[in-house]
Amino acid sequence: MKISLTRRYRFSASHRLYNPGLSDSENQRLYGKCSNPYGHGHNYVAEITLSGPVDPATGMIANLGELDPFVEREVIEAFDHKYLNEDAPEFRRLVPTTENLVREIYRRVRHFPSARLEHVRIEETSKNSFEYAGEAGEDRES
Amino acid sequence: MIRITRKMEFSAAHFYHNPNFSAEENRRVFGKCNNPHGHGHNYVLEVTVAGEPDPETGMVLDLKELKEILQREVTNRMDHRHLNYEVPELAGKIPTCENIAATIWQLLAPKITKGRLDRVRLYESPDLFADCTAESTNDAGGQT
Numbered sequence: 001m002k003i004s005l006t007r008r009y010r011f012s013a014s015h016r017l018y019n020p021g022l023s024d025s026e027n028q029r030l031y032g033k034c035s036n037p038y039g040h041g042h043n044y045v046a047e048i049t050l051s052g053p054v055d056p057a058t059g060m061i062a063n064l065g066e067l068d069p070f071v072e073r074e075v076i077e078a079f080d081h082k083y084l085n086e087d088a089p090e091f092r093r094l095v096p097t098t099e100n101l102v103r104e105i106y107r108r109v110r111h112f113p114s115a116r117l118e119h120v121r122i123e124e125t126s127k128n129s130f131e132y133a134g135e136a137g138e139d140r141e142s
Numbered sequence: 143m144i145r146i147t148r149k150m151e152f153s154a155a156h157f158y159h160n161p162n163f164s165a166e167e168n169r170r171v172f173g174k175c176n177n178p179h180g181h182g183h184n185y186v187l188e189v190t191v192a193g194e195p196d197p198e199t200g201m202v203l204d205l206k207e208l209k210e211i212l213q214r215e216v217t218n219r220m221d222h223r224h225l226n227y228e229v230p231e232l233a234g235k236i237p238t239c240e241n242i243a244a245t246i247w248q249l250l251a252p253k254i255t256k257g258r259l260d261r262v263r264l265y266e267s268p269d270l271f272a273d274c275t276a277e278s279t280n281d282a283g284g285q286t
Contacts, residue, residue, distance in 0.1 A: 001244070001247055001251075001274050001275070001276065001277060002274070002275050002276075002277050003240055003243065003244055003272060003273065003274050003275075004272065004273045004275075005239065005240055005270075005271075005272050005273075006270070006271050006272070006273065007269060007270055008268070008269040008270070009269075049273075054238075054240045054241065054244070057160055057162070057163075058158075058160065058171060058172075058236060058238070059158070059235060059236030059237070059238035059240060059241045060236075060238050060240060061240055061272075063171065064270070065171070065172075065173050
């Protein structure tokens, strides 16, 4: 039997799906209303799933007293109430789709020291979600 | 292979305290979860059983039967109880979401005789849950 712990976090941000290498009409064709010039926003939910031995002294895979401030610092402060295209440096040259966002959040959270990151799942709206578990053979500790 | 899931809820009290820690260390590690009179949650339990449908009944396991197993093994033990004091299976363990989920797995695995226990998901709140999952086809029926 394998055991994991999942914590859900919320943040709100705006974005615009726009590839500067394409014309405006191509962007409009590709991304539709998601490419409207002033951007739009979502209430994102980020699910962080960790695994590892349950510490007999605490009964925990990860102490939320450590995980919550880590995620707050690494993820929430970076993205909450921000315009992803401009306010998050990684999206100045990367289209802030939720596919790219889930990989970026995975990259930020995998350094959490006291448990193994299994996957990150993001709900962009209540109707769609995106999940990333790293690449096969990737060193999660790097 | 088909997976079927039954959801149920129970409400219980708990607190976190390790008798080997000093009062200060308990406070530092467990924070408000260490408050000595405890606090409570509405736990939501999702139990998933995997298997092939019986050709006679079309069912992996009758959900009514699964409900009765969950009531007998989980609700009757834990609902409206203090998990630190009233559940012998948790004695000596800190009743975290991880430990409660693992204990529920141990209680249920030998009782699921049609299909096999595939996953126990326990929500302590809508934003926090633990999953116990079978690691292989042999990892059920009390084999853990």
